[in-house]
Amino acid sequence: MKKLILTTALLALTAGAASAQTIRLGTEGAYPPYNFINDAGEVDGFEREVGDKLCELAALTCEWVTTDWDGIIPNLQSGNYDVIIAGMNITAERAEVLAFTQNYIPPATSAYMALSADTDVMGGVVSAQTGTVQSAHVAASGATLVEFATPDETVAAVRNGEADAVFADKDYLVPILEQSGGQFAWAGEEVQIGDGVGMGLRKSDTELRDKFDAAIATMKADGSLNTLIVKWFGDKVATY
Amino acid sequence: MFSSCVDPSSLQGLNWLSCYLTTGKHIDFYWSFLTVLTLLVVTAPTALAFGFGGAMLARSPHLPLRILGKGYTAMVRGIPDIVFFLFFVIALDQSIEWLVHQVRCPDWTDPIRNGLEFRVCPQAKVPQNSSPQVWHSIYGFVLAVITFALVFGAFAANVLYGAMQAVPRAQLETAEAYGMNHGQVFRRVLVPQMWVYALPGLSNLWMILIKATPLLFLLGVQDIVYWARELGGAKTAVYAFPHPDWRLYYFLALLVFYLAMTKFSEVVLTRVQNRLSHGQATAAGEAQRKAAT
Structure with a gap:
């Protein structure tokens, strides 16, 4: 009896299985200009526009979901959403657990930002976001790594003196540096990490991966991807 | 919200602030207070019920029931909250989907578990991929309430168990002398008298529960601490x-x-x-x- 009630409740909860499947896109929503939650409370940014366009090209209905960066891969694997589109760099380590599409942002540079240009980024304290290619790089560089859950906190750590420098994607740091009124400066050398930013999917989702892959190829070919890159990151960054 | 807020860059001082504080994002922030309060209002009685059940089981004269009651409190109390919140919720979510999968897709041949991946047929997703985001939020909230109730229920069970033991034996003996049976003694004498002993412990739990709500974000529910960090x-x-x-x-x-x-x-x-x-x-x-x- 109990099982019957439980099953009925579950069926009621899941009723209305639509024929067209909705694809749920998971993003972090805290990494402007890649993805962020705008003042209306909606996901916005470069990846929002790219993602919507790709769904249109692949004839899919898509919905946006935000999640914290820490749990972004486990949540994909347990099926809470179908695609990670969150400024995630393609690396060999991640490719072991995820299936990546081709990149939709060319391999970009990561940079150190500090309060003064002569900060020692190889020996001092450097902040980076947990579980990123940048935090792995800092850990290997000999500097003392302090990790934070959100990108914003990594910058705040430099501002309040907890860290000497922050190491992140340069495209994320550029607007912060430009609008800081001279508070921040670039330090150390710029570094190339990863194979560009791609969408991450479950390994078993090969069909969906191929659809997005083809859509990205279309956007690369007709130049619309370049237009969006220039719109959000400025005309000094690498394009296709 | 106000018509004057269309172009925020032209605003100054108080106008700017009033527009800023009424953006869609801030409205979400204000609603999240209600989410937290609802969670407290729903979880507290549920946890108390779990606790009462656990305490009764732990006092049961039958060994299997006693083991069940004591096992429940010992297990939950021994596991760090954060581990419980990460592990249990995923397990609960996956077992619900697994059950629905068995009912809806008996012909599915692909493996459900594939390494770290968990993949049921699309019809077995709870809630459906195509259902609006609000259902996903409600589902997450319900999972949160169950998890909170289970964790705090275990602590409450221990408090109530202690309170039941604290009621003076003489009170119960007197009731028995009047000819009341076990159930009557329990309902008429033991339960009404135990609350005064349980209250200090329960009020502690309530205070901890109030402060534990940021754990909600681990479950995908956006609570006030998440919004404060995001907006600030x-x-x-x-x-x-x-x-x-x-x-x-x-x-x-x-x-x-x-x-x-x-x-x-x-x-x-x-x-x-x-x-x-x-x-x-x-x-x-x-x-x-x-x-x-």
């Missing part, structure tokens, strides 16, 4: 309302909220304590009796 972080010009790091102010607002909640709870709990002590064979009950004469 420094905003570049890509946002309509750029501002420096304002987390201090947002967290101060949360501080006021939590202090107000604590104060309010304390006032209510003191009143309940006074009421429960009335006519009891405890020091507080005795003091009340003396004051009245």
Whole structure:
């Protein structure tokens, strides 16, 4: 009896299985200009526009979901959403657990930002976001790594003196540096990490991966991807 | 919200602030207070029910029931909350989907578990991929309530178990002497008298529960602490309302909220304590009796 009630409740909860499947896109929503939650409370940014366009090209209905960066891969694997589109760099380590599409942002540079240009980024304290290619790089560089859950906190750590420098994607740091009124400066050398930013999917989702892959190829070919890159990151960054 | 807010960059001073504080994002922030309060209101009685059940099982004369009750409290109390919140919720979510999968897709041949991946047929997703986001939020909230109730229920079970043991044996013996059976003694004498012993422990739990709500974000429910951090972080010009790091102010607002909640709870709990002590064979009950004469 109990099982019957439980099953009925579950069926009621899941009723209305639509024929067209909705694809749920998971993003972090805290990494402007890649993805962020705008003042209306909606996901916005470069990846929002790219993602919507790709769904249109692949004839899919898509919905946006935000999640914290820490749990972004486990949540994909347990099926809470179908695609990670969150400024995630393609690396060999991640490719072991995820299936990546081709990149939709060319391999970009990561940079150190500090309060003064002569900060020692190889020996001092450097902040980076947990579980990123940048935090792995800092850990290997000999500097003392302090990790934070959100990108914003990594910058705040430099501002309040907890860290000497922050190491992140340069495209994320550029607007912060430009609008800081001279508070921040670039330090150390710029570094190339990863194979560009791609969408991450479950390994078993090969069909969906191929659809997005083809859509990205279309956007690369007709130049619309370049237009969006220039719109959000400025005309000094690498394009296709 | 206001028509004057269309172009935020032209606004100054108070106008800017009033527009800023009524953006869609801030409205979400205000609603999240309600989410937290709802969670408290729903979880507290559920946890108490779990606790009552656990305490009754732990006192049961039958060994298997006793093991079940004691096992429940020992297991949950021994596992760090954060591990429980990460592990249990995923397990619960996956077992629900697995059950639905068995019902809906008996012909599915692909493996459900594939390494770390968990993949049921699309019809077995709870809630459906195509259902609006609000259902996903509600589902997450329900999972959160169950998890909170289970964790805090275990602590409550221990408190109630102790309270039941604390009721003076003489009271129960007297009831038995009047010819009441086991159930009657339990309902008429033991339960009414145990609350006064349980209250200090339960009020502690309530206070901890109030402060534990940021764990909600682990479950995908956006609570007040998440929003305070998100809204307070420094905003570049890509946002309509750029501002420096304002987390201090947002967290101060949360501080006021939590202090107000604590104060309010304390006032209510003191009143309940006074009421429960009335006519009891405890020091507080005795003091009340003396004051009245």
